[in-house]
Amino acid sequence: MNWGSAAEFFAMGGYADYVWGAYGITVLVIVAELLSLARRKRTCLRRISRRVTLQESER
Amino acid sequence: MALNIWRFASPQVIYPIAGRMIPGFMLAAAVLALAGLYIGFFVAPTDFQQGESYRIIFIHVPAAWMSMLIYVVMAFWCAIGMIMRTRLSFMMALALAPTGALMTFIALWTGALWGKPAWGTWWVWDARLTSELILLFLYIGFLSLHAAIDDVRRADRAAGLLALVGVINVPIIYFSVQWWNTLHQGASVSLTRAPSMASTMLAGMLIMVLSAWMYSIAASLMRLRIIILEREADADWVQEQIVPIAQGAKP
Numbered sequence: 001m002n003w004g005s006a007a008e009f010f011a012m013g014g015y016a017d018y019v020w021g022a023y024g025i026t027v028l029v030i031v032a033e034l035l036s037l038a039r040r041k042r043t044c045l046r047r048i049s050r051r052v053t054l055q056e057s058e059r
Numbered sequence: 060m061a062l063n064i065w066r067f068a069s070p071q072v073i074y075p076i077a078g079r080m081i082p083g084f085m086l087a088a089a090v091l092a093l094a095g096l097y098i099g100f101f102v103a104p105t106d107f108q109q110g111e112s113y114r115i116i117f118i119h120v121p122a123a124w125m126s127m128l129i130y131v132v133m134a135f136w137c138a139i140g141m142i143m144r145t146r147l148s149f150m151m152a153l154a155l156a157p158t159g160a161l162m163t164f165i166a167l168w169t170g171a172l173w174g175k176p177a178w179g180t181w182w183v184w185d186a187r188l189t190s191e192l193i194l195l196f197l198y199i200g201f202l203s204l205h206a207a208i209d210d211v212r213r214a215d216r217a218a219g220l221l222a223l224v225g226v227i228n229v230p231i232i233y234f235s236v237q238w239w240n241t242l243h244q245g246a247s248v249s250l251t252r253a254p255s256m257a258s259t260m261l262a263g264m265l266i267m268v269l270s271a272w273m274y275s276i277a278a279s280l281m282r283l284r285i286i287i288l289e290r291e292a293d294a295d296w297v298q299e300q301i302v303p304i305a306q307g308a309k310p
Contacts, residue, residue: 041288044289045288
């Protein structure tokens with residue numbers, strides 16, 4: 001175990017900004033990718049189902 | 060009886076298969092990330108030169124490796140698409156590009172945050188950093204070029220050609236630390252000699268590399284399914300099978 005306490009862990013031996021800045025942005029970017037994928041899928045399915053409804057009403 | 064492998068070049072066949080594979084890859088990515096981070100933060104010792112700042116390695120190296128590997132795979136699918144004229148190949152390439160760009164960005168960002176404490180500078184125009192930045196521009200160029208051309212087939216071929224020409228940059232990135240005098244250090248891990256780092260550091264890093272693999276596969280498959288839906292919106296199988304499920308109706 002490298003750390004005596006939680007505070008010591010978060011301080012990262014004085015490199016907190018660098019280490020947590022690296023990890024924080026990585027998590028943020030991954031979450032953003034997953035959210036944008038979910039939104040893109042929703043939009044796509046909505047557009048297709050609207051088209052299907054339109055075709056059915058024309059028949 | 061020969062198994063017809065061309066069946067797997069069909070978007071309709073791949074769509075449900077990809078869908079079933081995604082949860083497994085995502086779960087593997089999460090479990091491996093937890094294990095890798097545990098080893099990286101709690102088992103691997105403090106570096107005697109760099110202190111705790113070296114712990115950025117557990118995302119920096121996996122992201123940098125993935126950024127190059129994804130590009131090669133993307134270019135491979137572009138080549139297959141051009142030779143075999145399979146639609147799905149270009150969809151695969153297009154599904155990989157944003158995740159590759161994201162990995163490149165993470166590699167550059169974490170590299171800057173590591174460079175500052177290690178070298179005293181966020182950025183330097185040395186061969187390794189510059190060629191990795193060019194990789195980011197290649198991903199962005201691939202996606203922009205594809206988006207700029209309305210006809211999908213022409214967009215596939217034009218962007219595919221760009222991807223293939225850009226492959227030359229990948230060995231340049233990889234060997235830049237040998238070919239030029241770079242501020243960036245040489246490879247810590249290679250097939251021909253023992254790694255120049257503590258074994259627990261190496262274990263944590265390699266587990267994070269596996270996690271990055273699993274995540275990239277999962278995210279790319281998710282995007283592949285969306286691209287299939289977008290391109291096959293007029294196909295009967297989409298309108299008859301996918302849309303009713305999405306609307307919550309019983310199939």
